[in-house]
Amino acid sequence: xxxxxxxIAGASALAAALAVAVSRPRAMGRLVRSLVARxxxxxxxxxxxxxxxxxxxxCQLHVTADKAQNLxxxxxxxxxxxxxxxxLVVLPEMWNCPYSNDxxxxxxxxIEGAHSISVNMLSEAAAETGVTLIAGSIPERCGxxxxxTCCVFNSRGKLLAKHRKVHLFDxxxxxxxxxxESLTLSPGPGPTVVDTEAGRLGIGICYDIRFPExxxxxxxxxxxxxxxxxxxxxxxxxxxxxxxxxxxxxDNQIFVITCSPARNPSSSYQxxxxxxxxxxxxxxxxxxxxxxxxxxxxxxxxQLAERRANMPLAQxxxxxxxxLLDRTV
Ligand SMILES: NC(=O)CCC(=O)C(=O)O
Numbered sequence: 001x002x003x004x005x006x007x008i009a010g011a012s013a014l015a016a017a018l019a020v021a022v023s024r025p026r027a028m029g030r031l032v033r034s035l036v037a038r039x040x041x042x043x044x045x046x047x048x049x050x051x052x053x054x055x056x057x058x059c060q061l062h063v064t065a066d067k068a069q070n071l072x073x074x075x076x077x078x079x080x081x082x083x084x085x086x087x088l089v090v091l092p093e094m095w096n097c098p099y100s101n102d103x104x105x106x107x108x109x110x111i112e113g114a115h116s117i118s119v120n121m122l123s124e125a126a127a128e129t130g131v132t133l134i135a136g137s138i139p140e141r142c143g144x145x146x147x148x149t150c151c152v153f154n155s156r157g158k159l160l161a162k163h164r165k166v167h168l169f170d171x172x173x174x175x176x177x178x179x180x181e182s183l184t185l186s187p188g189p190g191p192t193v194v195d196t197e198a199g200r201l202g203i204g205i206c207y208d209i210r211f212p213e214x215x216x217x218x219x220x221x222x223x224x225x226x227x228x229x230x231x232x233x234x235x236x237x238x239x240x241x242x243x244x245x246x247x248x249x250x251d252n253q254i255f256v257i258t259c260s261p262a263r264n265p266s267s268s269y270q271x272x273x274x275x276x277x278x279x280x281x282x283x284x285x286x287x288x289x290x291x292x293x294x295x296x297x298x299x300x301x302x303q304l305a306e307r308r309a310n311m312p313l314a315q316x317x318x319x320x321x322x323x324l325l326d327r328t329v
Contacts, residue, residue: 054198054299056088056257057081060275061095061136062292063261067107070096071118074136075125081294082129087155088198088299089129091136092261092275093206093229094148099261099269101184108139108146111162119151119159127157132198136229136259137165137205145186150203150229152194160196164188165205166214176235179269181207191217199224199301206230209244209258212251219252219314224301227257237272242287250282253307253314255299263290280307 059077063070074095081089093099096118097107109116118138126133133153140149140162148165166188168181191214192203202218202225209215209228218226226248232241241258249256256278261271273290277297285297308314 052199052301054088054301055086056090056198056277056297056299057084057086058090058257058259058275058277058286058295059092060260060262060273060288060291060293060295061092063092063095063098063264063267065098065103067096071121075121077294078125078129078131078133082131084294084296086296087131088134088196089131090134090227090257090259091229092259093137093231094139095136095261096138098267099231099271101180104139104146104184108141110142111140111149111151112142122151123153123157123159126153126155130155132196134201134203134227134229139185140164146184147188148181148185148205149188150205152196152201152203155197161192161194161203163192163203163205165208166190167207167211169207173235177233179233193218193221193223202226204228206232209248212248215248215252215254219254223254224304225255225257225299226252227259229259231261231269232272234270234272237274241272241274242276242284245276245278246282246284249278249280253280253304253311255280255304262292280304
């Protein structure tokens with residue numbers, strides 16, 4: 001049997017490198033760094049967007065069983081936030097459907113296809129208003145699988161990235177809350193770092209916030225802010241929601257946004273609400289209760305360098321001590 005042809009990704013890259021080396025030596029440096037990073041299995045570090053202040057808007061939306069109404073609500077919130085000067089707008093987890101395993105398959109859309117009414121509305125709204133949009137999440141259908149997926153759009157309405165929730169919310173606290181996302185949803189393949197006009201962002205969805213390693217990885221990749229659309233519940237929400245957001249912020253000296261749906265008494269799942277923006281000293285920059293609202297915060301990325309100079313935790317880490325091995329004498 002003839003051997004299968006081997007695709008050598010490096011071959012075309014080498015040809016490109018030679019052409020660039022001759023005509024543009026500085027671009028050559030960037031290309032080499034990206035090839036080295038690729039060979040090392042890491043992603044190439046694009047230069048960070050310049051330090052900037054960003055007005056963020058966190059939209060705590062009233063979500064109902066009426067999808068068309070949910071789309072209207074989200075669109076109006078994006079427009080209102082932009083009218084207030086926000087440059088980064090965040091929507092909650094599952095803003096286009098009730099948070100239930102019965103609803104996910106019914107409301108799911110093929111995000112990559114041309115006919116996703118949610119994606120089309122989001123893209124148009126981002127372009128019309130000129131905001132960077134972290135579009136909460138919606139149920140995504142891809143082949144025979146469903147995902148809990150967050151789409152990120154730039155200010156021209158281009159889909160920059162999509163994060164599929166990597167840690168599914170399977171919980172059983174008898175008498176309080178039992179929910180199993182894994183009955184209908186599949187976990188996403190991995191982390192999502194996205195360079196936007198509003199900074200380098202690391203995306204997680206709700207339960208993802210419970211896993212500090214994901215946040216650490218984002219911080220190590222140069223993210224300036226972690227954004228978690230979420231819908232905590234009435235049992236864990238009061239105790240853990242703000243604690244987790246502040247923990248991710250203080251551990252990584254980074255900005256954190258959480259964005260929940262408003263509480264809807266007629267829904268089977270009662271969301272905790274309390275959307276919040278946290279600064280890199282774990283300080284609350286903006287927060288709210290459980291009603292529908294938009295909260296705003298002025299995020300100043302220069303505070304990252306300041307806080308990290310005050311306490312250079314990343315340099316002080318004792319990586320030599322943290323392997324998960326017990327020391328034997
Ligand atoms: N939608 C979710 O992932 C909910 C997570 C949650 O409530 C928690 O306690 O964690």
